[in-house]
Amino acid sequence: MSLDAPATSGRSQALPLRTTPPVLLGRGARLVERNLLAYRQAWLVFVSGLVEPVFYLFAVGVGIGGLVGSVEVAGIGEVPYGVFVAPALLAASSMNGAVLESTFNVFAKLKWGKLYDAMLVTPMQPRDIAVGELTWALMRGGVYALGFLLVAWVTGLVVSPWALLALPASVLIGFGFAGIGLLVTTYLKSWQDFDLVTMALLPLFLFSATFYPIEVYPAALQPIVFLSPLTHGVALVRGLMLGDLGWALLGHAAVFVVLGLVGLRLATRRFAALLVS
Amino acid sequence: MARAVTLRVVEGHARQYRHTWRGTTFSTLVTPVLFLSAMGLGLGSLVDASATQTLGGVDYLTWLAPGLLAAAAMQNGAGDGSFPVIAGIKWEKTYQAALNTPVRPADLTLGNLLWAVVRASVAALVYVVVATAFGAMHLGRGLLAIAPAVVTAAGFCAWISAVTAQMKTDQGLAAIQRFFVMPLFLFAGTFFPVSQLPDAIERFVWLVPLWHGVELARALSLGTTPTGPWGVHVAVVVGFLALGVVLSVWSFGRRLHR
Numbered sequence: 001m002s003l004d005a006p007a008t009s010g011r012s013q014a015l016p017l018r019t020t021p022p023v024l025l026g027r028g029a030r031l032v033e034r035n036l037l038a039y040r041q042a043w044l045v046f047v048s049g050l051v052e053p054v055f056y057l058f059a060v061g062v063g064i065g066g067l068v069g070s071v072e073v074a075g076i077g078e079v080p081y082g083v084f085v086a087p088a089l090l091a092a093s094s095m096n097g098a099v100l101e102s103t104f105n106v107f108a109k110l111k112w113g114k115l116y117d118a119m120l121v122t123p124m125q126p127r128d129i130a131v132g133e134l135t136w137a138l139m140r141g142g143v144y145a146l147g148f149l150l151v152a153w154v155t156g157l158v159v160s161p162w163a164l165l166a167l168p169a170s171v172l173i174g175f176g177f178a179g180i181g182l183l184v185t186t187y188l189k190s191w192q193d194f195d196l197v198t199m200a201l202l203p204l205f206l207f208s209a210t211f212y213p214i215e216v217y218p219a220a221l222q223p224i225v226f227l228s229p230l231t232h233g234v235a236l237v238r239g240l241m242l243g244d245l246g247w248a249l250l251g252h253a254a255v256f257v258v259l260g261l262v263g264l265r266l267a268t269r270r271f272a273a274l275l276v277s
Numbered sequence: 278m279a280r281a282v283t284l285r286v287v288e289g290h291a292r293q294y295r296h297t298w299r300g301t302t303f304s305t306l307v308t309p310v311l312f313l314s315a316m317g318l319g320l321g322s323l324v325d326a327s328a329t330q331t332l333g334g335v336d337y338l339t340w341l342a343p344g345l346l347a348a349a350a351m352q353n354g355a356g357d358g359s360f361p362v363i364a365g366i367k368w369e370k371t372y373q374a375a376l377n378t379p380v381r382p383a384d385l386t387l388g389n390l391l392w393a394v395v396r397a398s399v400a401a402l403v404y405v406v407v408a409t410a411f412g413a414m415h416l417g418r419g420l421l422a423i424a425p426a427v428v429t430a431a432g433f434c435a436w437i438s439a440v441t442a443q444m445k446t447d448q449g450l451a452a453i454q455r456f457f458v459m460p461l462f463l464f465a466g467t468f469f470p471v472s473q474l475p476d477a478i479e480r481f482v483w484l485v486p487l488w489h490g491v492e493l494a495r496a497l498s499l500g501t502t503p504t505g506p507w508g509v510h511v512a513v514v515v516g517f518l519a520l521g522v523v524l525s526v527w528s529f530g531r532r533l534h535r
Binding site (some may be wrong): 042044068190196 | 297299300301302303304307308311312314315316319320322323324327331332337448449451452455456459460463464468469473474
């Protein structure tokens with residue numbers, strides 16, 4: 001079965017409203033709708049996702065900020081520590097949110113709930129599932145990023161109008177990580193494997209020039225820091241929120257376009273292999 | 278307190294662990310070390326350039342190490358009081374199976390708690406050895422600091438398992454983690470002195486069991502005196518555990534009573 005074949009067939013005319021693919025997202029939109037419905041039962045879990053980055057913002061920005069004072073940023077000069085670290089926490093929370101959604105939650109539906117098996121009995125295709133889950137992860141991440149930016153703005157940590165672009169930038173970071181997350185999920189065997197996911201995220205979170213400028217690392221380690229995709233996410237959001245624009249930002253953004261597209265493409269293939277056999 | 282049957286429950290956990298260790302061990306052992314190196318070394322270089330006075334004259338790495346010991350122990354205890362408990366009661370129903378033997382609900386409570394103590398102790402021991410290798414701790418004093426850390430871990434395991442045993446779904450676990458455990462990890466004097474907090478909030482820290490555990494671990498590790506009298510800190514940490522044990526035994530009995 002071809003993945004990209006149009007999923008319509010003669011019979012679907014009988015239920016035109018439910019089975020006509022919406023223009024945007026195709027039938028993936030149905031999966032987004034399903035997730036929206038499901039989360040009405042779990043609104044507390046949804047809301048709690050915003051709380052963690054905000055707690056980090058206060059603990060690190062205010063608590064540790066009081067110890068550090070200000071940070072020297074190349075090209076800008078001295079910046080209060082809270083202003084320096086807020087963009088990094090936004091980028092990191094976009095990564096965490098996208099990966100948790102596309103790994104833990106998708107795995108539970110794939111292996112335990114057998115949800116996708118049920119969906120494939122309908123006109124939905126593996127591609128719709130991958131696109132739908134990815135879209136959902138981005139919507140959820142977008143809501144959190146907006147909330148985080150509002151909190152940062154209210155607490156005086158937003159110093160440039162370019163910070164508005166940090167919202168789409170966060171969604172783009174989410175796109176890259178969710179694409180990879182989906183792909184990784186198709187290789188996971190049991191809940192024990194999630195320890196590896198957590199253990200991949202934590203070093204990225206801690207060592208991507210998140211909490212201190214890259215110049216703090218020994219010169220020999222600095223190139224390694226750039227291998228972390230999150231380093232590019234932090235640089236992107238930090239550049240926008242500090243109003244330090246440059247062509248390099250486009251390069252950082254491109255990293256996530258590539259990660260997301262490659263992840264989505266391969267994940268779709270893997271979903272098809274796992275589910276349609 | 279512990280009957281022979283309780284130890285059988287601990288043994289059951291150990292046997293199960295042989296199959297599931299891959300799911301928790303790596304993060305339990307590596308997480309605090311990663312935090313120690315990222316925050317203690319990297320961030321420490323920024324902190325030490327400006328604020329050694331606030332930390333009582335020691336460098337940030339040395340100051341942070343015992344705080345992380347206690348906070349990581351709390352997270353381990355909280356973890357062992359949540360998912361394993363709801364899995365035993367609801368998902369895998371191993372608790373129901375055990376109750377068909379001479380095991381009583383209180384044995385399941387205490388067995389889980391003792392197993393959590395074993396795991397937290399091993400994790401704390403490994404951490405102290407690594408922190409010593411980092412030059413962040415003095416081995417002997419670091420070993421002493423394990424005691425308050427593990428008592429704190431046990432207290433959180435008991436309290437959270439008491440709450441978890443009443444849950445119908447696992448939704449509440451995410452809420453506990455994000456509204457309760459995570460803020461404590463960040464704000465209870467682990468990463469920065471609570472004097473950095475606004476005064477209105479700083480006063481409440483006396484009500485936070487983790488802060489007392491952090492104070493004890495830090496005082497023992499640095500060889501200094503804690504913020505409050507030793508007796509008060511010890512009483513809070515031990516009292517928190519004792520009350521948690523009573524509550525969790527009651528809670529398990531109520532949920533599992535047939």
